[in-house]
Amino acid sequence: DIQMTQSPSSLSASVGDRVTITCRASQGISNSLAWYQQKPGKVPKLLLYAASRLESGVPSRFSGSGSGTDYTLTISSLQPEDFATYYCQQYYTTPWTFGQGTKVEIK
Amino acid sequence: EVQLLESGGGLVQPGGSLRLSCAASGFTFSTYAMSWVRQAPGKGLEWVSAISGSGANTYYADSVKGRFTISRDISKNTLYLQMNSLRVEDTAVYYCAKAHSSGFFHYWGQGTLVTVSS
Numbered sequence: 001d002i003q004m005t006q007s008p009s010s011l012s013a014s015v016g017d018r019v020t021i022t023c024r025a026s027q028g029i030s031n032s033l034a035w036y037q038q039k040p041g042k043v044p045k046l047l048l049y050a051a052s053r054l055e056s057g058v059p060s061r062f063s064g065s066g067s068g069t070d071y072t073l074t075i076s077s078l079q080p081e082d083f084a085t086y087y088c089q090q091y092y093t094t095p096w097t098f099g100q101g102t103k104v105e106i107k
Numbered sequence: 108e109v110q111l112l113e114s115g116g117g118l119v120q121p122g123g124s125l126r127l128s129c130a131a132s133g134f135t136f137s138t139y140a141m142s143w144v145r146q147a148p149g150k151g152l153e154w155v156s157a158i159s160g161s162g163a164n165t166y167y168a169d170s171v172k173g174r175f176t177i178s179r180d181i182s183k184n185t186l187y188l189q190m191n192s193l194r195v196e197d198t199a200v201y202y203c204a205k206a207h208s209s210g211f212f213h214y215w216g217q218g219t220l221v222t223v224s225s
Binding site: 001032034036038043044045046049050055087089091094095096097098099100101 | 142144151152153154157166167168169202207209210211212213215216217218
């Protein structure tokens with residue numbers, strides 16, 4: 001199975017900050033990576049897929065990059081509604097696996 | 108508008124069985140793969156199982172293989188998860204998700220809570 005490791009597990013940031021979350025796969029996944037946002041008590045929401053393709057309706061302050069085993073999610077200017085937990089997911093091969101999550105909290 | 112509505116969750120004793128359902132609408136059900144993803148209380152997301160659009164191909168996480176069975180009824184636009192030999196560690200909110208052909212999840216249901224406890 002491909003293991004997905006996110007870092008950090010949590011971070012504190014202020015509105016307007018640039019935030020970067022990293023996801024590392026235990027083997028190459030050829031950009032078969034998605035990012036989700038989950039707010040407390042809510043359903044996960046797809047943000048990006050194919051490592052860098054923005055899902056329709058998602059603000060452009062979210063971006064993704066990476067290749068091989070290392071990928072990043074960047075929020076260019078953190079907004080109040082962005083405080084949530086973020087998960088990466090590889091879909092290169094089954095079993096599809098998620099990272100453990102990164103909780104973005106208000107500083 | 109895509110809608111996914113899960114049902115069938117509840118409290119069950121260890122070793123028991125439960126069948127979850129997911130009623131789908133707003134898209135051509137037979138065209139898309141579907142999945143179940145679960146989330147234990149206070150924990151992260153775990154993919155459980157997937158089924159192809161036709162239902163011919165199914166996939167399972169090792170943690171549920173041999174105990175859970177995914178199926179779909181195209182005539183009823185409904186996805187199922189038959190869960191047998193349930194364990195305490197199967198306690199979670201189970202989400203039904205519409206999968207892109209590649210394997211990520213565009214749409215999620217609201218989830219149904221399964222609690223396995225004596």
